[in-house]
Amino acid sequence: MKNVFALIKRLHVFLLFLALQVVALIMVFESMFYHRATMLNAASDAVGNVYKQRAWLSEYLRLGEINDQLSLQNSLLRTQLENNYINIDTVTHNVNDTLLLQRYRYHTAKVVNNSLNRESNYITLDKGWSSGITDQMGVISNGALVGFVVNVSEHFSVAMPILHRSFQTSVRMKRSMDLGQLQWLTGDPDIANVEDLPKHVLVAVGDTVVTSGFSKYFPPNLPVGYVTEVTDNADENEFHIKIRLAAEFRKLSHVELIENLMITEQQQLEQQAEERYGTDDH
Amino acid sequence: MVLMIINHILRIAFLILLQCLVVNKMLLLDGLILPFVYVFGILMLPFETPRWLLLILGFSIGLIMDYFTGMMGLHASACLFLTFMQPLVQKFLSPREGYDATQRPTVQSMGLGWYLAYAGILVFMHHGWLLFLEVFRLSSFFDTLVHVVLSSLATLIFLTIGQYLIYKPNSYEL
Numbered sequence: 464m465k466n467v468f469a470l471i472k473r474l475h476v477f478l479l480f481l482a483l484q485v486v487a488l489i490m491v492f493e494s495m496f497y498h499r500a501t502m503l504n505a506a507s508d509a510v511g512n513v514y515k516q517r518a519w520l521s522e523y524l525r526l527g528e529i530n531d532q533l534s535l536q537n538s539l540l541r542t543q544l545e546n547n548y549i550n551i552d553t554v555t556h557n558v559n560d561t562l563l564l565q566r567y568r569y570h571t572a573k574v575v576n577n578s579l580n581r582e583s584n585y586i587t588l589d590k591g592w593s594s595g596i597t598d599q600m601g602v603i604s605n606g607a608l609v610g611f612v613v614n615v616s617e618h619f620s621v622a623m624p625i626l627h628r629s630f631q632t633s634v635r636m637k638r639s640m641d642l643g644q645l646q647w648l649t650g651d652p653d654i655a656n657v658e659d660l661p662k663h664v665l666v667a668v669g670d671t672v673v674t675s676g677f678s679k680y681f682p683p684n685l686p687v688g689y690v691t692e693v694t695d696n697a698d699e700n701e702f703h704i705k706i707r708l709a710a711e712f713r714k715l716s717h718v719e720l721i722e723n724l725m726i727t728e729q730q731q732l733e734q735q736a737e738e739r740y741g742t743d744d745h
Numbered sequence: 746m747v748l749m750i751i752n753h754i755l756r757i758a759f760l761i762l763l764q765c766l767v768v769n770k771m772l773l774l775d776g777l778i779l780p781f782v783y784v785f786g787i788l789m790l791p792f793e794t795p796r797w798l799l800l801i802l803g804f805s806i807g808l809i810m811d812y813f814t815g816m817m818g819l820h821a822s823a824c825l826f827l828t829f830m831q832p833l834v835q836k837f838l839s840p841r842e843g844y845d846a847t848q849r850p851t852v853q854s855m856g857l858g859w860y861l862a863y864a865g866i867l868v869f870m871h872h873g874w875l876l877f878l879e880v881f882r883l884s885s886f887f888d889t890l891v892h893v894v895l896s897s898l899a900t901l902i903f904l905t906i907g908q909y910l911i912y913k914p915n916s917y918e919l
Binding site: 479 | 762765766796799800801804807811813817818819821823825826878885894
């Protein structure tokens with residue numbers, strides 16, 4: 464007996480190694496048979512939380528890439544929206560057996576340069592005609608009106624934003640459906656003006672202003688801004704309205720470009736009408 | 746003494762997190778090279794650590810790694826083997842008069858040649874045990890051997906760099 468204890472004492476390291484090794488190997492072969500079985504459950508919450516923190520961190524570091532993907536996704540989805548299609552009357556036409564024909568298509572672009580503090584500001588975008596951008600495309604950001612493309616090179620394009628002295632487009636008061644003229648006279652990159660709105664229209668602070676759809680560049684009902692101030696001069700027939708722009712020009716980073724697939728057709732038709740019957744100017 | 750123990754615990758905890766959260770996510774040569782840098786913490790344990798304590802430490806560190814990687818027992822088994830062999834390799838490499846109380850298993854204390862031999866042998870044993878146990882098929886013997894050799898070299902490079910990163914002049918509290 465004494466000898467046995469002496470032997471154990473002499474070999475205690477090897478015996479400990481052997482015992483623990485047997486435990487470890489049993490675990491290995493058990494987990495080979497029962498994949499990630501019961502033993503893991505006890506600790507999986509703690510481990511899972513550590514991994515979750517790591518995923519959060521790595522996701523945070525890739526936010527730029529994720530944003531790119533999201534804006535691409537947005538433009539694809541926006542292309543499918545119903546109000547980009549115009550109705551085809553099935554009684555008289557039967558084109559490809561569909562009720563809807565696409566009118567607007569969306570492209571994404573990143574803002575590479577953006578001025579705010581001048582009287583005539585421009586936005587430079589990172590896509591040009593090699594990516595299918597042409598001038599006269601509308602520019603929106605998060606669905607809100609930004610401007611339209613005025614100049615295109617191979618890889619870049621320049622847009623004229625609302626924040627430009629000569630930018631003008633017709634807008635509609637969303638509540639009353641009345642038309643006004645959007646201009647930028649304030650010099651403040653957050654505030655623009657709506658003019659030519661007759662006084663019989665009901666306007667209140669907080670009303671939403673949307674695009675009218677009369678412009679060749681923008682589909683109807685894109686948000687433009689929200690009324691912040693209504694000036695009523697007694698000796699004039701129209702309101703002077705200030706709106707807070709829906710597009711955040713100070714933070715502009717991803718924009719979408721709207722391609723009007725029927726712009727040529729519309730322009731030709733309008734030109735023909737003008738040639739035949741003359742314009743207002745004559 | 747207490748400071749030294751805390752130092753070791755913190756180092757091992759950091760290395761386990763580094764292994765699980767960073768190194769395991771890197772795919773070097775499509776995963777052919779998988780260094781196990783956490784053995785650094787085990788190799789740094791002082792010479793005079795009792796052998797039974799070394800075994801228990803190795804087993805525990807291995808189990809923690811197993812919880813993270815999801816294959817129970819694998820790292821525990823390999824680390825147990827590593828900590829069993831560690832004193833034997835130290836004895837094999839010991840200078841004629843043995844290790845004195847101020848010496849630590851570091852490049853700074855024992856020199857680069859000694860450290861490369863010490864870490865190289867043990868890392869190769871650990872990686873070999875681990876990866877062969879994981880595969881457990883002799884049909885892919887040479888593939889696994891290449892895996893073991895490449896991963897061991899990567900680990901060894903990391904450990905040697907690590908030795909120089911923690912270098913503190915005139916410090917024996919490592």
